[in-house]
Amino acid sequence: MNLKLIILGVILIIIAWIGYVAYAAYTASPTINAQWGYVDEKTTEIWIDARLSKPLLVPASVENLTIEFMGIPVARVARFDYSATSTDVSMALAIDNQNLVNSLVRYLDNGQRGTVLILLRSKLLGVIPINADIKEEISENVLAYLNFTAESKEIANGLVKTPELVETTFDWAGEEDGKAVLVAHMKFYNPNGFPIPVGNVSFDAYANDIKIGHGKTVNRITIPAKGYATLDVETYIIEDALPKVWATHIKNGEVSKVRADIFLDIEFMGQEYRAKLVSYEETVQTDIMGELNSMLDDMIG
Secondary structure (H helix, E strand, O other): OOHHHHHHHHHHHHHHHHHHHHHHHHHOOOEEEEEEEEEOOOEEEEEEEEEOOOOOOOOEEEEEEEEEEOOEEEEEEEEEEOOOOOOEEEEEEEEEHHHHHHHHHHHHHOOOOEEEEEEEEEEEOOOEEEEEEEEEEEOOOHHHHOOOOEOOOEEHHHOEEOOEEEEEEEEEEEEEOOEEEEEEEEEEEOOOOOOEEEEEEEEEEEEOOEEEEEEEEOOOEEEOOOOEEEEEEEEEEEHHHHHHHHHHHHHOOOEEEEEEEEEEEEEEOOEEEEEEEEEEEEEEEOOHHHHHHHHHHHHHO
């Protein structure tokens, strides 16, 4: 047989195969769905399933896909199922819960500026390497979402009212003994017609009945009559408790109950009064999976 004809035939087959792959990829009309998979205190899995209208006939493999946040690996591909002759593709993305917490602490420590890096190492046809490093800068003020308020209450048989907690803002203050430290700036309004000395303000914070932090100050301030004053409270977040809170949040369908019991000591007519200012409770609901599926839908048009 003529060698030139054999070579020409092979070239034509390759060209036809490439043309089919391009056509199949263009007309594949994939459907993609993401859902929460296995979840415990250590790991959270996201399962992603895709279905193509026709097989691509392209042997491919993913050797490594890692997502880093603030230089810390927070997620990796634990499973990738794909066949060149199949229309189904599935992948499991495993999130390291503790590393996710550690990366968030580093993000706060860096002035709420950071980088997300996606590292892809794969092969096409078993031999052709396809590598990609995708970097995205982030500067979201996550502390701005935290705010405690509380109404005034009557104490001492109605002779005096507790200060109203108008707003609470937070600043990052670093780490201490495995705890993230925030400074809560609590702004109070005194509704009384006389100054109110305020001693200690303290609170305990819970998420899904898990204690996640506490705050306390021993500084004293005096809030002027019908006036305002701000008291700084050091707040300690228990980092080791957060992975369990996250896992519970996902298992509850992305719903969490957050509670903060706030107490304060005030002085009135030479007497010390300890009052429970508020038991602040809120339901926090996210839609991470819904947003992820919307993003996937936008990607495939």
